[in-house]
Amino acid sequence: MCGIVGAVSQRNVVPMLIEGLRRLEYRGYDSCGIAVHRTGKPRRARCTARVNSLARTISDIHLEGSLGIAHTRWATHGAPATMNAHPIFSRDLIAIVHNGIIENHESLKAMLVEQGYEFQTETDTEVIAHLVHSFYDGDLLSAVMRSTHMFRGTYAIAAFSNSEPGRMVGAREGSPLVAGIGETETFLASDALALAGYTNRFVFLEDGDVVDLKPGQVTVWDRDRRSVERPNRLIEQSLEDTSLGSFSHYMQKEIFEQPLAITNTLANVASLGSSIFEDADRSTFENVDKVLLLGCGTSHHAGLVARQWFESVARVPAQAEIASEFRYREQCHDPRTLVVPVSQSGETADTLAALKYAQAMGLDNTLAIGNVANSAMMRAARSRFQTRAGVEIGVASSKAFTTQLVALFLLAATLGRVRGTLSSQQETSYLQQLHKLPVACRAVLAKEPQVIAWANEISTRESAFYLGRGVHFPIAMEGALKLKEIAYIHAEAYAAGELKHGPLALVTPDTPAVVSAPNDALLDKLKSNMQEVRARGGQLFVITDNGAGIPSGSGTRTLETGAHFGLLSPILHVLPMQLLAYHSGCARHTDIDKPRNLAKSVTVE
Structure with missing residues (x-):
């Protein structure tokens, strides 16, 4: 979960490396560093602050070079400390940056110690x-x-030797790495x-490359060390997507981009059918x-909603x-299963591993849903659907x-x-509802002042319940x-009917309960559950x-979202x-876009 x-x-x-690190800082921000090839021995700068601090240090020491590697780290092995920050050197000859986990590092370390290597990091x-040295x-x-x-494990690495100017070598296994090609320069x-902005020609490396x-x-x-031709892909990317504009944080910007993101995702959908995918x-x-939905965190919650759909x-x-x-x-596999892995980045290590496991079990009918067209997950699945959310930089996913x-x-x-379970009339109705969603979302987002008032109350608490029933429990x-x-407030979600089976013991006047209460068939039962909270002095939002x-x-x-939106509510x-x-985090002065201990793209198990 690092940026290379x-x-x-x-x-x-060096200026390009710094800018690249800024764009990748959401992938890891415990420490960062840059190393460049120099006559005599390589030079580097590292710190446990953010990339902007590293940039100031580099400016002060006048670090320059025509060959360099850079890294922003999310710590796995070793504390966030300067000595553990990448790039890491071996005897002032080999420079390495790495994303992933080498599972057999202890046995390799013992072997290298016997050979006389001294270890300076954790x-x-x-x-x-x-080992390269x-x-x-x-x-x-x-x-x-x-x-x-x-x-043994997962890795993406970039390396250079100070005795070979003008050459860099990379490798990947289970962690993303892409090569960029310019007229007179190349990138990893x-x-x-x-x-x-530096190139639009890319080679997406495969595992083992x-x-x-x-x-x-x-x-x-490739893995067998045969020279292979990987396709060059032309990808145009807009830097405007990464500007904050008038928003205070990327998370806020991305929340308000959801109407447009939904519009773009539905842009070419006029009817249902296989051609959508x-x-x-x-x-x-x-x-x-049968349908099998695979995901982690927020993507798993999307799968829980979709299961009921x-x-x-x-x-x-x-x-x-x-x-x-x-x-x-142990699994009981039905060969007539549609496997649907879901991931924002398409590089989530656990989801990729689950997809490969399903494929190894003979479940070949796979359809990936992701936001990055050329990601490993999208390439690995037999068919796919790309969401059109645009670049999402805030660690907490929204759009x-x-x-x-x-x-x-x-x-x-x-x-x-x-399958014939949906009539043409129902198809028309669902499509109309889908295309009305962006307008409905804008109306809900206009309620932000009311939510800010809620956040001013909830941000003072240290624990909260979230309640829902049916398709709204995953919400x-x-x-x-x-x-x-985002707010570092302990919060637990319960199916509202489960309150009386234990969690009510924790309800006090200091325990807010945020409730998703759609005007559907379960509303009366949910009202009874809410009364159970109020009877114990709990506060309802x-x-x-x-x-x-x-x-x-x-x-x-109470906050009303508008007319009930059926299954899409x-x-x-x-x-x-x-x-x-978001606003609770703002009130508590947390690091909204880069929450402590978290990273955006989870590329380690």
């Missing part, structure tokens, strides 16, 4: 640097190839976003007896699994979540249409997750619909919860 940037050029690459990355005989490519055969990065970069030249070898056909949907709209059993747990228990829900609803409705789970992530009959009063505050109800977490 590297460049080989004939000009000073990281598994230092093993990589010394131990194999180095003047050819960096050969040394990296020999080293990677000894690794964890994400093509880091290289926007090793890449050799020289100015204007990229050569790739890339590389899908009728067989993708006709031979399905698949069962109510398509009339097909659905199972939503936490991807990090899925492959570690990626709601566009995932839109995509999953489209998938459930298409499956129902192909309560998502709301609680956001409050924990209720997100509801027009006509639900839940007035504001003593101990109850979870998308509207989650918006105030996102705003509530």
